[in-house]
Amino acid sequence: xxxxxxxxxxxxxxxxxxxxxxxxxxxxxxxxxxxxxxxxxxxxxxxxxxxx
Amino acid sequence: xxxxxxxxxxxxxxxxxxxxxxxxxxxxxxxxxxxxxxxxxxxxxxxxxxxxxxxxxxxxxxxxxxxxxxxxxxxxxxxxxxxxxxxxxxxxxxxxxxxxxxxxxxxxxxxxxxxxxxxxxxxxxxxxxxxxxxxxxxxxxxxxxxxxxxxxxxxxxxxxxxxxxxxxxxxxxxxxxxxxxxxxxxxxxxxxxxxxxxxxxxxxxxxxxxxxxxxxxxxxxxxxxxxxxxxxxxxxxxxxxxxxxxxxxxxxxxxxxxxxxxxxxxxxxxxxxxxxxxxxxxxxxxxxxxxxxxxxxxxxxxxxxxxxxxxxxxxxxxxxxxxxxxxxxxxxxxxxxxxxxxxxxxxxxxxxxxxxxxxxxxxxxxxxxxxxxxxxxxxxxxxxxxxxxxxxxxxxxxxxxxxxxxxxxxxxxxxxxxxxxxxxxxxxxxxxxxxxxxxxxxxxxxxxxxxxxxxxxxx
Numbered sequence: 205x206x207x208x209x210x211x212x213x214x215x216x217x218x219x220x221x222x223x224x225x226x227x228x229x230x231x232x233x234x235x236x237x238x239x240x241x242x243x244x245x246x247x248x249x250x251x252x253x254x255x256x
Numbered sequence: 257x258x259x260x261x262x263x264x265x266x267x268x269x270x271x272x273x274x275x276x277x278x279x280x281x282x283x284x285x286x287x288x289x290x291x292x293x294x295x296x297x298x299x300x301x302x303x304x305x306x307x308x309x310x311x312x313x314x315x316x317x318x319x320x321x322x323x324x325x326x327x328x329x330x331x332x333x334x335x336x337x338x339x340x341x342x343x344x345x346x347x348x349x350x351x352x353x354x355x356x357x358x359x360x361x362x363x364x365x366x367x368x369x370x371x372x373x374x375x376x377x378x379x380x381x382x383x384x385x386x387x388x389x390x391x392x393x394x395x396x397x398x399x400x401x402x403x404x405x406x407x408x409x410x411x412x413x414x415x416x417x418x419x420x421x422x423x424x425x426x427x428x429x430x431x432x433x434x435x436x437x438x439x440x441x442x443x444x445x446x447x448x449x450x451x452x453x454x455x456x457x458x459x460x461x462x463x464x465x466x467x468x469x470x471x472x473x474x475x476x477x478x479x480x481x482x483x484x485x486x487x488x489x490x491x492x493x494x495x496x497x498x499x500x501x502x503x504x505x506x507x508x509x510x511x512x513x514x515x516x517x518x519x520x521x522x523x524x525x526x527x528x529x530x531x532x533x534x535x536x537x538x539x540x541x542x543x544x545x546x547x548x549x550x551x552x553x554x555x556x557x558x559x560x561x562x563x564x565x566x567x568x569x570x571x572x573x574x575x576x577x578x579x580x581x582x583x584x585x586x587x588x589x590x591x592x593x594x595x596x597x598x599x600x601x602x603x604x605x606x607x608x609x610x611x612x613x614x615x616x617x618x619x620x621x622x623x624x625x626x627x628x629x630x631x632x633x634x635x636x637x638x639x640x641x642x643x644x645x646x647x648x649x650x651x652x653x654x655x656x657x658x659x660x661x662x663x664x665x666x667x668x669x670x671x672x673x674x675x676x677x678x679x680x681x682x683x684x685x686x687x688x689x690x691x692x693x694x695x696x697x698x699x700x701x702x703x704x705x706x707x708x709x710x711x712x713x714x715x
């Protein structure tokens with residue numbers, strides 16, 4: 205289908221991986237952090253009694 | 257894609273993933289830590305208020321007090337100990353509440369254990385803590401409310417700051433990586449250019465990389481390879497030149513007798529001659545034919561010997577060799593009025609006897625051609641050398657390097673007169689090569705010549 209010179213290089217995928225990594229780091233990481241911290245929101249929690 | 261780009265991209269991806277992971281861990285830990293602190297502070301606050309109010313109620317309450325009085329006392333005391341965010345209820349009755357929310361809707365309490373809930377009210381994150389207090393068999397629910405929205409906004413702010421810092425780190429890392437890699441890979445580009453030059457026929461370029469790493473090793477090996485290629489090319493060019501010279505000399509040597517034969521034949525055909533004259537012309541034709549025959553025989557011998565890298569050498573008595581040479585040379589020497597003096601101090605020698613015999617016959621023949629009648633030729637075997645010495649006309653020093661070249665003759669006319677064709681010493685060189693020895697000439701014009709065969713291995 206492709207001649208050797210025309211075949212898309214596998215190494216070009218690195219640009220895509222880098223872009224996805226940067227987007228993940230900038231946008232997804234804060235969302236994941238917030239979601240983790242908010243996991244107990246809305247749940248009634250019984251506090252442990254203080255140790256005597 | 258260039259190597260520096262591949263490595264830069266891979267390294268950057270790893271940096272991005274690492275900084276992202278670190279940011280995530282730090283955000284989660286920081287957020288949880290801050291939230292836990294807020295929760296703990298509020299729980300402690302609620303516990304203190306509850307303890308203070310219940311102690312005060314217990315001490316002020318009388319068994320005979322009416323429910324209205326008890327309620328008023330409760331309200332009075334909670335107002336004394338409470339903050340605006342404190343709420344006191346008893347069942348469905350709200351005794352004290354300065355906030356707008358009904359905590360029972362979010363955190364229904366039915367035991368003395370402290371409980372809490374974080375809930376979203378009007379886009380704010382509200383922490384409600386509470387516990388049940390029983391005084392004189394009446395249950396009261398005391399709540400403390402706290403706004404923890406800042407904990408979550410802090411996480412968002414930190415996340416934005418991390419994203420900003422990470423972007424800066426990634427950009428800086430990328431720039432440094434690219435510069436570093438280009439610098440590190442510069443020697444590789446130098447190597448590539450040198451390889452291209454070598455491929456296009458430039459053999460005198462060498463790489464001056466003196467690093468003590470893999471690239472330095474590669475550069476040194478490349479230089480060694482270039483040295484080898486250059487010397488092989490040089491040797492091939494020399495060999496090609498030698499063959500060209502050989503062919504041109506051969507053509508020249510063949511031309512002379514052929515021209516002679518052709519001339520004689522034309523004379524025979526075109527000129528009226530006496531029987532005697534015809535016989536003279538036929539004799540000339542015969543001589544030239546014999547010359548061509550000798551030429552072709554010697555050429556064949558040289559070709560056969562050149563094709564061999566080694567020959568089978570057997571340990572043979574040197575005196576047997578020299579006796580054989582003396583016998584074979586006797587007629588030739590007698591014809592020229594020369595004598596042969598032999599001196600032997602060697603016992604045995606690894607040799608191919610026939611080849612060495614023909615070699616020394618050749619050398620003795622040359623010595624004979626250079627000598628005057630009545631002279632002596634010496635054949636001496638001593639140490640690791642067998643030499644043939646004559647006291648003839650000798651040769652100039654500058655000729656010695658060329659006398660083993662095929663068809664080379666110092667005095668062409670004298671050599672032809674003696675039947676020489678200029679291949680004898682070329683043949684001798686091949687025989688000496690097969691015996692892993694050296695052929696050395698020492699000569700002085702007017703004094704004589706010594707031809708030495710220096711052997712490597714002597715038994």
